[in-house]
Amino acid sequence: MLVCSPLEAAGFTNGFSTRLGGVSDFPENSLNLAGFNEDEAENIYENRRRFLKAFDGQFQLAMVWQVHGDQTKVVKSIDDIGDSEEKADAVVSDLPNVLAGAKTADCVPVLIGDTATKSFAAVHAGWRGTVQSIVSKAVKKLTEIYGANPANMIAAIGPAAGCDNYEIGSDVIDAFAVNFADSEKYFSTTREGHALVDLRAANRDQLIAAGVPLKNIYTAPFCTMERPDLFFSYRLEKQKYGKTGRLLSVIGVT
Numbered sequence: 255m256l257v258c259s260p261l262e263a264a265g266f267t268n269g270f271s272t273r274l275g276g277v278s279d280f281p282e283n284s285l286n287l288a289g290f291n292e293d294e295a296e297n298i299y300e301n302r303r304r305f306l307k308a309f310d311g312q313f314q315l316a317m318v319w320q321v322h323g324d325q326t327k328v329v330k331s332i333d334d335i336g337d338s339e340e341k342a343d344a345v346v347s348d349l350p351n352v353l354a355g356a357k358t359a360d361c362v363p364v365l366i367g368d369t370a371t372k373s374f375a376a377v378h379a380g381w382r383g384t385v386q387s388i389v390s391k392a393v394k395k396l397t398e399i400y401g402a403n404p405a406n407m408i409a410a411i412g413p414a415a416g417c418d419n420y421e422i423g424s425d426v427i428d429a430f431a432v433n434f435a436d437s438e439k440y441f442s443t444t445r446e447g448h449a450l451v452d453l454r455a456a457n458r459d460q461l462i463a464a465g466v467p468l469k470n471i472y473t474a475p476f477c478t479m480e481r482p483d484l485f486f487s488y489r490l491e492k493q494k495y496g497k498t499g500r501l502l503s504v505i506g507v508t
Contacts, residue, residue: 255269255270255271255272255305255308256269256270256272256412256413256474256476257269257270258270258365258408258410258472260408260410260470260472261365261367261408261410261472261505264367264369264408265367265369265372265507266365266367266372266374266408266505266506266507267309267310267311267313267353267504267505267506267507267508268365268367268410268503268504268505268506269305269308269309269503269504270363270365270410270412270413270474270501270503271285271287271305271501271502271503272285272484272485272501273285273286273484273485273486273499273501274484275304276297276300276301276304277297277300277301278293278294278297278298278301278499280293280486280491280495280497280498280499281495284486284499285301285304285305285499286298286301286486286499286500287301287302287305287357287499287500287501287502288317288357288499288500288502289357289497289498289499289500292497292498292499293497293499302315302502305502306353309353310508311351311508312351313351313352313353313504313506314335314336314351314352314353315335315336315337315352315353315355315502315504316329316334316335316336316338316345316347316352316353316354316355317336317337317338317345317354317355317356317357318338318340318341318342318343318345319338319339319340319341319342320341320342320343320356320357320378321341321342321343322343322380322382322383323341323342323343323382323383323386323388324343324383324386324387324388324391325341325342325343325344326342326343326344326345326346326375326388326391326392326395327340327342327344327345327346328346328347328395328399329345329346329347329349329352329354330347330349331349334347335352343356343377343378343379343383343388344356344375344376344377344378344388344389344391344392344395345375345376346373346374346375346392346395346396346399346400347373347374347506348371348372348373348374348400348507349506350506350507350508351506351508352506353376353504353505353506354374354375354376354504354505354506355376355502355503355504356376356377356378356502356503356504357378357500357501357502358378358412358414358478358500358501358502358503359478359485359486359487359488359491359498359499359500359501360380360414360415360420360478360479360486360487360488360489361378361379361380361383361414361415361453362378362379362380362384362411362412362414362453362454362457363376363377363378363379363411363412363413363414363501363503364376364377364379364389364392364409364410364411364412364457364461364503365377365409365410365412365503365504365505366392366393366396366407366408366409366410366461366466366505367407367408367409367505367507368396368400368402368403368406368407369406369407369408370402370403370406371396371400371401371402371406372507373396373399373400373402374396374505374506374507375392375393375395375396375505376503376504376505377389377392379453379457380453381422381426381429381451381453382429384453384456384457384460385426385429385430385432385433386433387433387460389457389460389461389464390460390461390463390464393407393461393464393465393466394464403465404464404465404466405465405466405467407465407466407470408470408471408472409461409466409470409471409472410471410472410473410474411454411457411458411471411472411473411474412474412501412503413474413476413477413478413481413484413485413501414453414454414477414478415453415477415478415479415487415489416452416454416477416478416479416480417440417442417450417451417452417453417454417455418450418477418480419450419477419479419480420450420451420452420453420479420489421444421448421449421450421451422448422449422450422451423447423448424447424448426451427441427447427449430451430456434456439455440452440453440455440456454473458471458473478501485501486498486499486500486501
């Protein structure tokens with residue numbers, strides 16, 4: 255597991271899982287933490303038990319049915335805990351002993367904590383979510399509901415498909431152009447109608463535009479496509495094996 259030390263120092267329990275140390279056959283001993291349609295439920299629950307055991311305290315997970323959109327689920331009570339069927343791509347809360355979670359396997363996970371209110375968010379940002387500014391909207395939700403100030407927020411961008419490997423087509427290029435005036439800076443052309451995209455930079459810039467100071471934004475130096483020994487990669491593994499596991503990025507307070 256990776257941990258963002260500045261978030262931890264500010265009082266936020268957090269972690270970005272790797273694929274190591276589990277019981278799933280992806281191909282073996284993999285820590286798959288989601289995807290009940292591609293793995294046995296008992297494997298996922300055992301993997302989650304092992305993952306949660308790494309944290310100090312008695313935490314429960316709060317997650318959503320991710321759909322590559324721009325909606326945010328607010329976790330207000332114990333009734334909101336667990337695998338919710340609510341369709342959203344960000345989870346926000348200020349409840350103690352709750353870990354807001356984002357499931358990924360190439361998409362960008364972003365964890366955000368407000369040092370003043372102790373409210374927090376876990377965001378799943380694929381290219382569709384990035385185009386719809388899901389990270390900015392999660393920051394706005396923290397300000398609206400908890401009175402958080404973006405200037406007091408710390409954000410951690412986790413392992414994701416990097417700009418040297420993540421090739422996309424004209425549909426993505428066009429979608430970015432519609433929503434962002436300077437979108438070309440996130441692309442490196444590879445061939446006609448195709449380019450490499452830097453989703454982590456796009457989400458970092460959205461955080462900055464939302465008011466989060468650049469000095470408070472931390473990015474993990476790992477590409478999921480370059481390091482399939484450490485992380486699940488949908489792009490590399492889905493076509494090859496017909497399935498892939500899911501990483502989990504979580505944040506909360508005791």
